[in-house]
């Protein structure tokens with residue numbers, strides 16, 4: 052019986068007041084209704100009648116309507132698409148939490164292959180750039196978009212369930228500091244190399260490969276010696292593309308070429324390697340009459356050699372001979388056709404994986420945002436966590452002394468802290484069940500299981516366990532399926548399927564022996580089953596999302612993932628004139644040539660993930676599955692330190708048909724994603740918990756100020772007061788059937804999703820209201836203040852006018868106040884020297900003579916009183932005696948004397964007075980107009 056055979060959950064909830072029967076059917080009806088209404092992004096909100104509005108608290112459901120099938124899914128290709136409000140909300144929330152708490156955030160997309168994870172992740176990333184990264188016109192966005200275009204082209208393939216399935220898992224780490232994007236980094240998980248280079252007849256695979264030769268200019272073709280080849284000749288690419296596909300591919304190819312340029316990666320280098328990979332597919336070794344194997348596709352082999360910058364003979368030798376170390380004696384042997392063909396495939400895989408890894412490293416090493424820190428490392432294959440461990444290991448060996456390593460550790464901690472504030476978007480492999488499944492699919496499904504376990508732990512397990520630990524009695528028991536047994540079966544330390552596979556590889560065993568051993572060892576494990584008819588290399592696993600049958604025929608070779616040193620040595624710089632090819636095997640060549648005797652029967656990993664994969668004796672330290680497992684572990688450690696935001700993706704049908712809601716396909720995913728259980732937990736359990744202090748800090752604004760004690764000791768009482776007040780408020784406003792329950796534990800306060808949503812809603816309302824009040828008070832005050840000034844100015848103006856008028860009427864003259872100097876204008880700097888040349892030029896321009904000062908402007912022939920011009924002569928009265936300190940012989944004008952003003956004096960502020968046949972220059976303020984004005 053399927054573990055996932057579903058039950059109709061009887062759902063009794065909410066403080067015993069109501070009881071509901073929430074069935075899978077209700078969930079399905081809701082999803083279908085919303086799908087029909089084109090609501091593909093759904094956030095489960097628990098509502099009164101329990102027709103949930105698909106908003107599982109902090110969890111978002113996305114249903115893929117397949118309206119965009121075959122989209123290359125790059126940041127640029129999603130540019131024209133409207134962003135859904137719900138996805139936007141996820142990003143806003145992550146950015147908000149990150150900037151408020153500084154805590155890393157992880158948006159985790161999960162769902163089966165084809166459910167739309169990559170599509171949603173591109174939309175999320177675009178939105179993240181819009182919110183915190185300055186939008187799509189920034190350099191950072193353009194670089195990231197270019198990296199995605201290049202990587203998607205190289206790392207997506209048509210599978211049974213998705214015509215553009217991602218074969219590279221991605222964790223996109225966006226460093227955000229103070230709400231602004233700081234730098235981005237892509238961590239890639241590249242697994243399915245076998246699929247990438249295998250011929251897949253009639254599948255639209257690797258359009259880049261297909262178009263590569265067609266897209267080259269005549270010059271480029273000639274340079275690469277490829278004139279004789281057409282894409283249709285290539286065995287790896289024999290598939291039934293339509294004309295439209297080809298046209299579309301051509302434009303994609305051009306975009307790809309441009310993007311390589313944006314990343315600063317030499318296009319021809321990459322094309323040479325990829326063309327070599329393609330042509331290798333047309334090389335076949337067959338057993339001949341002599342000792343050596345024969346080649347079918349001699350010309351292709353030579354073309355590959357030419358592309359890789361090595362001689363045809365050297366490449367042939369590298370592919371068809373092996374060196375063995377027999378107790379210290381080096382022995383050379385000739386491979387048979389089978390082994391030569393395997394080595395050929397190893398070379399194709401190695402070239403392909405290493406090129407992709409180089410591109411990722413290059414994309415990550417760009418200092419996009421003018422960072423002063425630069426990038427921590429360019430190794431794309433390390434997880435965030437591992438990265439820092441690597442740094443610290445390095446630091447401790449370099450530091451030497453204890454103190455030194457301590458200070459380096461402190462530095463590492465500081466760096467770690469500085470890089471802590473990331474927002475990650477995780478788009479890993481979705482569950483797959485191709486027939487038959489290979490080792491890569493076992494890894495992919497282990498990854499899907501691990502993500503499911505992370506979700507289970509975070510949503511169900513931690514909530515249930517913390518309730519138990521703190522003595523909280525929860526009325527709703529959520530019955531979720533724990534997938535730990537399946538993860539244990541695959542990856543437990545000694546007896547897991549992967550460990551046993553490593554064991555089998557180390558003793559150079561066989562697939563049959565391996566399958567027999569696992570069947571014996573896990574005889575009683577219900578997760579491991581024997582598919583009918585029973586075959587010696589076939590076994591089956593009951594995964595959380597379905598049963599998968601695995602064929603172990605290639606398990607051992609795939610797991611070893613090795614390439615012989617005979618082949619690697621071909622690319623040594625003395626034998627190879629193509630630097631990029633030498634660079635691809637750089638660390639291996641360095642290790643190989645550090646000792647004499649090359650080749651000497653050692654092997655290297657085809658797709659190394661770190662430099663630790665170098666030699667240990669004559670074999671690589673790790674295997675493909677060990678590596679994958681370690682990296683998955685590191686990824687989990689990174690995620691555990693982050694605040695997760697879950698986006699659960701569902702495909703609407705399995706034929707990629709637009710707008711078709713296939714109930715059976717959807718229901719299977721609803722079960723495996725445990726959506727019903729999640730809704731139940733959100734509705735009736737306590738899925739959220741907060742420390743008392745944190746709760747108080749966030750929500751105390753909701754309770755009346757005077758009722759709170761605000762002390763450390765009374766923090767629990769305050770929580771109680773706040774919640775009681777909120778519950779009273781809610782019940783007054785509406786009679787709700789939704790659970791608004793909460794409970795006080797020992798260290799935490801436990802909240803149902805209902806009360807959390809209410810608390811958040813009220814908090815938002817309150818803050819909104821407070822903001823409005825603050826704004827209105829401020830605006831009111833400002834207006835009143837301005838009004839009082841305006842009023843005073845108006846009154847002054849009226850008074851001034853009245854005074855002037857009354858003075859004019861009374862025959863007096865008002866003086867205008869002198870204009871005040873403009874505040875803040877600095878006085879001229881006495882030391883400031885003018886450039887004499889500029890002065891001369893300016894004088895010439897205006898026709899001025901520097902030697903002769905300009906004439907004094909003619910004095911005005913009138914004075915102004917009020918608005919009236921008064922011409923000369925004027926009869927004025929002396930206000931004061933002038934000059935006040937007369938020496939006796941000069942003419943003195945006495946106060947009250949009437950005098951005749953004949954004009955303005957050339958002396959500033961003086962008038963010319965004629966009195967008793969004398970002309971006297973009298974300051975303006977000593978004179979007052981007489982009532983009878985001369986005009």
Ligand SMILES: Nc1ncnc2c1ncn2[C@@H]1O[C@H](COP(=O)(O)OP(=O)(O)OP(=O)(O)O)[C@@H](O)[C@H]1O
Pocket residue numbers: 091114115116117118119120121122124162163164165166167168169170171213215216217218479480481700
């Ligand atoms: N919301 C959507 N609207 C329109 N089309 C979509 C949507 N989501 C996904 N698609 C389309 O559905 C197809 C599958 O989506 P996608 O490749 O994102 O799935 P996936 O879950 O990432 O699959 P895999 O795990 O195999 O990589 C793509 O062609 C994509 O363009």
